[in-house]
Amino acid sequence: MLKAVLFDLDGVITDTAEYHYMAWKQLASEIHIEIDREFNEMLKGVSRMESLERILRHGQRERDFTPEEKQELATKKNKQYVQLLEQVTPSDVYPGIRELLLELKTSGIHAVIASASKNAPQILRSLQLTDLFDYIVDPDEVAQGKPAPDIFLRGAEAVGATAEECIGIEDAQAGIEAIKSAQMIAVGIGDEALLMASGADVVLPTTEKLSLPFLKSLIC
Template sequence: MVKFEQIKGFVFDLDGVIADTSIYHGKAWHQLADELGVTWTEQLGNDLKGVSRMDSLELILKTGGKENDYTLEEKEKYAAEKNTNYLNLLKDMDQSAILPGMADFIRSLEEHDYKLSLASASKNSPLVLEQLGLAQYFKNRIDPSTLKHGKPDPEIFARGAEVLGLKPEECIGLEDASAGVKSINGAGELSVGIGDPEILHEADINFTDTSQVTLDNIKKAMDVMEMS
């Protein structure tokens, strides 16, 4: 069992962990689903969280029984259209979109000399971080276009530790989606799930919301794990 003192780095998802950009993603996918004639549901919106753009499009098409209706070129056009919708929605985003407590948590990590990296499937994460005023904390980012596999494959979180020059067991990964928690666990990192503990039951540590995510609370949770 890894001890708190052995942790040297934190690997962050972006959507739903640092900021609630999932709202903007959801609206943009909803717009596209309507255009494609696929019925939008809350379940479909949840299933898309933490999933790459093309995989999300495939899931929407499969939900509507349309997975074989379009060529790859057409699918790429629709994925690009969704991204344009998303970027238009993002124009109004500012620091008020940072989830409760996360700005303080990120600052506290820097103050305690932890290394930080971003493991987001979103190609727009640099833009989002700039608008949130947090880009300076995440100089280490994974370029999603260089990945061969999307979440729940462990590749992105494994790379998140690699870019920090750390072993996976020296890192904690933070996620709000089940696919992301699976990715963290598969990479051999300690997983912190933020959200419904029933949905994120595979996480090593659960917090119901971001305001609970502090170094002290993570240490307490790890101490309890060590004793059990």
């Protein structure tokens, strides 16, 4: 029985990846590190601090900053990102997502956000989707970020569901790995070869094909 659907945010509900990329690229440039879109793929699905660490390693500057300075850099990036998020509107919700969330709400199936983004509440308000979710996992609630299963397990626990009663939906490799580590069914959105290699049970090219009957068919 399907009791809860756990959603990643960026790349599943909407696309704020471009804003992340713009903010990280600006910060990296300020500390004399160059990143491109290909490198940015490595930052998807991971936490803010881990993203910063990957950028510093990429520029061979991981030992050039104290923990306090790294925190300042991450905060600076986030301020830039939050400013860019002011451009988000309800029209930015991916096709089929609002309809799926309404189906879940009507059927009494919990919808949960399991995202590494600490800005998830703000983004959902901008998209006018807040009322369609039963729980938003705060990344600070869990010990480890993706690809560890913690955030998905916490989301399930928050709505009283077991792993067997949950489906996770992700667009990033780290996210798919996290869902499978949590012993849940994993639905990937995007690159089939990439996500199947990470353990996805099924991959859809876009969110348009997502529906409650489709999700129920995976768990029955």
